[in-house]
Amino acid sequence: MAETSGLPLPGPFLDFLEANGLNPAIYTASNSIPRYIRLKPGSESLTEEIEAEMQCKLERVGWLPGFYSLPPQIQIASSQAYKEGKMYGVDAASGAAVLALDVSVGDHVLDLCAAPGAKLCMILDLLGDSGSVTGVDVASHRLAACRTMIQKYGIGDRCRLFVSDGTKFSLIPVKGCWDSTSFQQVNQNWGGDDVFKEWTSRRPWKERKRTAKTRKSSSLKVVAESDHLPELIFYGRNSGVVGLTKSELHQSPPDSEVSGNGYDKVLVDAECTHDGSIRHVQKFEQWGWETLNQRVLNAERTDNLTTLQLNLLRNGFRLLKVGGSLVYSTCSLTVCQNEEVIMRFLAENASAELLEIDAARDWPCRSGSIPKTLRFDPVVSKTSGLFVAKFTKLSP
Numbered sequence: 001m002a003e004t005s006g007l008p009l010p011g012p013f014l015d016f017l018e019a020n021g022l023n024p025a026i027y028t029a030s031n032s033i034p035r036y037i038r039l040k041p042g043s044e045s046l047t048e049e050i051e052a053e054m055q056c057k058l059e060r061v062g063w064l065p066g067f068y069s070l071p072p073q074i075q076i077a078s079s080q081a082y083k084e085g086k087m088y089g090v091d092a093a094s095g096a097a098v099l100a101l102d103v104s105v106g107d108h109v110l111d112l113c114a115a116p117g118a119k120l121c122m123i124l125d126l127l128g129d130s131g132s133v134t135g136v137d138v139a140s141h142r143l144a145a146c147r148t149m150i151q152k153y154g155i156g157d158r159c160r161l162f163v164s165d166g167t168k169f170s171l172i173p174v175k176g177c178w179d180s181t182s183f184q185q186v187n188q189n190w191g192g193d194d195v196f197k198e199w200t201s202r203r204p205w206k207e208r209k210r211t212a213k214t215r216k217s218s219s220l221k222v223v224a225e226s227d228h229l230p231e232l233i234f235y236g237r238n239s240g241v242v243g244l245t246k247s248e249l250h251q252s253p254p255d256s257e258v259s260g261n262g263y264d265k266v267l268v269d270a271e272c273t274h275d276g277s278i279r280h281v282q283k284f285e286q287w288g289w290e291t292l293n294q295r296v297l298n299a300e301r302t303d304n305l306t307t308l309q310l311n312l313l314r315n316g317f318r319l320l321k322v323g324g325s326l327v328y329s330t331c332s333l334t335v336c337q338n339e340e341v342i343m344r345f346l347a348e349n350a351s352a353e354l355l356e357i358d359a360a361r362d363w364p365c366r367s368g369s370i371p372k373t374l375r376f377d378p379v380v381s382k383t384s385g386l387f388v389a390k391f392t393k394l395s396p
């Protein structure tokens with residue numbers, strides 16, 4: 001086992017790094033990478049209070065609004081600001097992926113691999129009182145954690161969360177119910193069990209059971225049509241869902257309609273081997289390095305992952321409106337999960353164009369091997385590792 005500045009890396013992992021052209025030195029940076037936090041908009045005045053409580057200096061991250069760095073050993077979970085939902089623990093590279101989306105007021109955003117939700121929360125904060133966010137993840141327990149997070153931070157009014165396979169998810173944003181006037185009308189007009197009322201965790205058990213039963217029977221009908229039904233596990237009062245019937249919500253539009261009415265922005269933060277995340281790799285010290293073989297190094301798994309990544313990218317792009325933009329990111333630094341996926345995707349999509357990420361001029365990252373793509377890594381960026389690419393959809 002090779003010792004890399006306190007983090008012992010087993011032979012098979014070193015082989016994996018070598019096979020993928022990755023320098024093990026990135027893992028030596030583990031002790032010098034700061035921890036990052038993001039303050040909820042409106043909580044910026046709390047910095048002195050937070051510094052006093054945590055007994056450390058918060059350094060503003062100049063290139064990333066709302067982000068601060070602090071020494072790596074500081075634990076934020078017990079701090080008052082964190083408990084009160086005024087501070088998020090999120091890496092600066094994750095913030096960069098969201099910034100690359102260039103979210104504008106009123107955008108309808110799809111986050112296709114949303115859980116546990118750090119990026120989704122940032123998107124909701126950027127949108128404030130406008131637009132909507134649709135979060136999708138295949139893992140219900142992880143998406144439930146995301147739901148807990150948006151409730152904790154009180155930002156779920158314009159959000160809906162679906163448990164669904166992101167390679168097949170087909171719902172476009174529901175437009176037209178977002179202002180509070182129409183919400184009130186909808187509230188007065190709803191009737192029947194089939195209509196979505198505002199989601200609340202405090203609904204009586206009987207009502208939740210009835211909803212689940214209705215969902216099951218209505219899902220059978222839809223499954224017959226599409227063989228895949230997304231399960232709605234959270235919807236805020238202005239998500240556009242309240243007042244709709246299940247049949248209305250589950251209508252999948254034809255591709256021609258998506259070009260005009262699809263999402264303005266799509267984030268595909270794809271499942272990956274997580275090898276760029278030092279904190280993730282460090283966890284294998286506790287889990288046992290042998291589990292690394294199954295989760296990271298297994299070649300068959302990597303093949304399946306690259307297929308999944310490509311399919312997620314394809315479907316995210318399908319749901320993007322013409323002129324919209326899509327960001328693809330992974331926390332792997334391997335070429336096969338990043339540049340190769342991008343090349344395969346571009347080769348089959350004449351309407352996809354790689355975009356320069358304008359905001360990145362000041363970012364501490366380097367270019368990927370395809371121009372316009374970006375790579376954050378612990379040594380250069382002092383962040384977790386992340387690959388980022390941005391596309392737009394041209395008219396057919």
Ligand SMILES: C[S@@+](CC[C@H](N)C(=O)[O-])C[C@H]1O[C@@H](n2cnc3c(N)ncnc32)[C@H](O)[C@@H]1O
Pocket residue numbers: 094112113114115116117118119120136137138139142164165166167269270271272308331
């Ligand atoms: C890198 S994590 C996403 C992190 C998230 N964007 C955040 O900022 O917290 C990848 C996620 O993809 C999800 N995932 C894996 N396969 C999927 C699929 N077929 N469809 C949708 N989500 C999937 C995993 O459950 C996992 O939560």
